[in-house]
Amino acid sequence: MSALKYWVWLSECRGVSNQTRLALLRHFGSPEDVFYADAGEILLTEGITREQVKALEDHNLDKADKILADCQRLSLRILTIQDAEYPGRLQNIYDPPCLLYVKGRLPAIDEEAAVAVVGTRDCTPYGVACAEKLGYGLANGGAVVVSGLAKGIDAAASRGALRAGGVTVGVVGNGLDVHYPYESRYLYEDIAAAGVLLSEYPPGTEPAKNHFPARNRILSGLSLAALVVEAPERSGALITAETALEQGRDVFAVPGPIDAPNSVGCNRLIRDGAGLVSDAWDILREYAGRFPEKLKQDGAKEQPAALGYQARQKAEPKPVPPSLDVHKSSLTDDQLNLLRALDAEEPALVDDLIEQTGIPTRRVLSALTLLEIEQLVTQHSGKRYTRAVTLCE
Known part of the structure; x- marks a missing residue:
């Protein structure tokens, strides 16, 4: 625990970018060595600026101690990039997070066919149906579903995976004790119980606009592939797809009507070479040779008895007026x-x-x-x- 406070201190130094933190770790070996280094030594770090050196001279550990106390209170773990449990798949991306806050049980991601499922928040019933169906099929077929837990497609995919009894990973752009959106609070709890919640932001951190593009690199970094279910022309899901391609991941998309605004992004991805998906096996067949004992075609093609959105859409019998x-x-x-x-x-x-x-x-x-x-x-x-x-x- 004493060593962790230096990790938290380094991760919370204002004005120090993640790339600079990684460079400091390469140069010094540990955050504790960075903490006790003098300014002249720190200036030898590749790419560092004098402004960043100035920020690193703040050795107040009160904030780090409070974050550690919050983690203990909330039953959160801290996973650093130097820990053996840290996924190698994520460690090898261009800009891996130095540490992650963890709630739940992190699977051995490097040994799993993990698929990130993303899409627009303002989705249609078609998008929700596809996300739930594919989340269910991926989990039932033996894959790990990774999601950002955003309202809409992300949440629907996670619900589908949970219904199949699969392992799910939720990566959020806020503290793990901050439920965003609020209506997803029960989904947070279910995923923490069945899988794991991850964040690079400490407890109490509210969501911010710049957090979500940063979160997207973790979503795709943990995964073999990214699946875009529904995305308009300008969508955060397309940023995730672009990040996945930059990381060397495969990209898949669900087609939609040619005149549907929410399908413009997906249809263009398919036009540009993304894999067309109509069921989970369209994705998992690509990895069946690598995970022959885990991926099952029959499970991937199985569909839930009733999709969640269909159950919700069923009209309640209207009361007969007196x-x-x-x-x-x-x-x-x-x-x-x-x-x-x-x-x-x-x-x-x-x-x-x-x-x-x-x-x-x-x-x-x-x-x-x-x-x-x-x-x-x-x-x-x-x-x-x-x-x-x-x-x-």
């Missing part, structure tokens, strides 16, 4: 005529009711007010009304 016997009611002629003119589902404007019934404006407004008090009509935004009862003539 009946109103016209002949036994004490309603006025104006009120009855308005009820007959109103629909139970499609709201009508007051002006339309006036034109349809021929009743003067003042009397229409008065009758509607009384009907609303009696809960026989429902008022909607824009002074529109629907009938709340079934008329029995």
Whole structure:
């Protein structure tokens, strides 16, 4: 634990880039040696600036001690780039994180067919269905699903993988105790229980715009391939695909309608050489020879009984409005005529009711007010009304 505080200190030095941290580690061997080095020694580090040397002269360890205490309180581990457990696949990218905060059980990623699944937050039901189906198929076929846990495609892919009972890895651009988006808080918990959550940001770190491109290099760096499920012309998912290509990873994409805005990015990736994916085996067949004991075609082609989005989309039976016997009611002629003119589902404007019934404006407004008090009509935004009862003539 005493050595870890120097790792945290180095990772939190403001103004010192990750590339500079890596250069310092190559030059000195450990963060502790960097901490105790004088300015003249530090200046010998390749690529370092005097401003960065100045930042490294701040030897206050209070922040590091607090972060370590937070990690202990939250049951988080710190994995450094020099630890044996640190994935070699990630270590070999251009800009690997010096340390990772870990919650859950990190699988031996280098021995797994890990696939990053990414896509737009503003997805369509088609995109959600594909993401859940492919996340399920990848996990059921023996792969590890890596996701950024963002709202939309990322979250749907993780849900699919969890439904298959597979191992999932979530990489986030905030502290592991900060749930972003908030509606994904239960997904965070499920992934920590079934797999692992990773972040290069300490506890308490709120999400920031520049965190997500940095996170993307970890997503693809942990994986053999990146799968883009749904992405418009300008999308963070396309940045992940580009990063994956730079890292020498394979890129796959799900095709969509040629006139669908959310499929423009995917269709272009396929046009430019990305693998076309219609089921999980389209990806896993590429790695079956490397992982013959782990990847299973039958499992990859199996589909969940009902996709999550389909279950959510099923319409709940609408309650039948209470009946109103016209002949036994004490309603006025104006009120009855308005009820007959109103629909139970499609709201009508007051002006339309006036034109349809021929009743003067003042009397229409008065009758509607009384009907609303009696809960026989429902008022909607824009002074529109629907009938709340079934008329029995």
